[in-house]
Amino acid sequence: MLSFIFLVLVAGLPILAYLLSNKTNNKGIVFGLSALVLSSCLFLYVSKFSLLGSLNKRILNNQIIDEIYIDAKIPTEYLVSIEKTLNEDEIKIWLISFISKAIEIDKLKSAESLVTFAEKFFNSNEEKIIFYNMYTSLRDAKFPEFSGATFKISDESYFPCIFSDGEIRLLILNGPDIPIGENKFLNQETIEISNKNSLIPGFDLSSAYLNNETLELSLLINCDESGDIYSLNNLIVLSPNMLSISYKIELNEWLKKPQ
Numbered sequence: 686m687l688s689f690i691f692l693v694l695v696a697g698l699p700i701l702a703y704l705l706s707n708k709t710n711n712k713g714i715v716f717g718l719s720a721l722v723l724s725s726c727l728f729l730y731v732s733k734f735s736l737l738g739s740l741n742k743r744i745l746n747n748q749i750i751d752e753i754y755i756d757a758k759i760p761t762e763y764l765v766s767i768e769k770t771l772n773e774d775e776i777k778i779w780l781i782s783f784i785s786k787a788i789e790i791d792k793l794k795s796a797e798s799l800v801t802f803a804e805k806f807f808n809s810n811e812e813k814i815i816f817y818n819m820y821t822s823l824r825d826a827k828f829p830e831f832s833g834a835t836f837k838i839s840d841e842s843y844f845p846c847i848f849s850d851g852e853i854r855l856l857i858l859n860g861p862d863i864p865i866g867e868n869k870f871l872n873q874e875t876i877e878i879s880n881k882n883s884l885i886p887g888f889d890l891s892s893a894y895l896n897n898e899t900l901e902l903s904l905l906i907n908c909d910e911s912g913d914i915y916s917l918n919n920l921i922v923l924s925p926n927m928l929s930i931s932y933k934i935e936l937n938e939w940l941k942k943p944q
Contacts, residue, residue: 749767754792817886821886836879844936845915846915847910852905855893904917905917905942917940
């Protein structure tokens with residue numbers, strides 16, 4: 686911006702020389718028009734809503750992109766400029782674009798600083814889902830080994846009856862009453878939970894592994910012939926060294942639910 690102001694001032698020097706000349710007529714009119722034109726140029730450049738504001742935005746965009754390509758933490762001055770230069774909708778669009786680009790080219794230090802900065806701008810429920818998805822993408826890029834975490838009921842498990850369907854849920858012990866994953870199944874081969882079964886992006890099996898959580902397993906089955914319902918509740922201690930659990934159910938773990 687200082688370079689632009691300098692150019693405007695330099696451009697005004699011939700006008701100043703003309704005004705100082707003894708042979709100049711109508712100095713007041715010339716001075717007034719010149720001052721109006723020069724001040725208008727300055728206003729158009731520095732104003733947030735100006736026609737030349739796109740130049741400010743382009744410079745800021747290029748500065749942040751340069752930081753991303755060297756995988757640097759985005760400087761505070763650039764983040765402050767984002768808030769001063771852009772409106773709320775533009776800020777969200779820019780941040781989504783920057784974070785996606787940083788993750789795509791594996792510049793995770795830049796992505797992390799942008800995600801941290803971005804959280805306060807995504808306030809509505811819909812916007813929070815967008816933010817959680819960005820956070821999850823960053824997490825999976827940083828810890829790819831956890832992205833394929835699964836919990837499955839072993840084929841060697843025992844069941845009290847032949848069942849038609851059921852439901853499996855995993856919750857964090859002493860955590861919120863929101864499962865990190867739930868899944869309805871029709872047979873024994875499909876009793877499993879993975880990240881795709883989470884209700885909230887990022888609040889999933891991978892996050893449980895990363896935080897060494899203990900899980901509450903809840904399982905229900907509906908028996909075919911008798912119509913009985915059996916349930917199972919147990920605790921599962923996760924280990925980051927075993928990212929695919931195959932849990933074997935013993936027959937004495939099942940409880941018949943009263944009708």
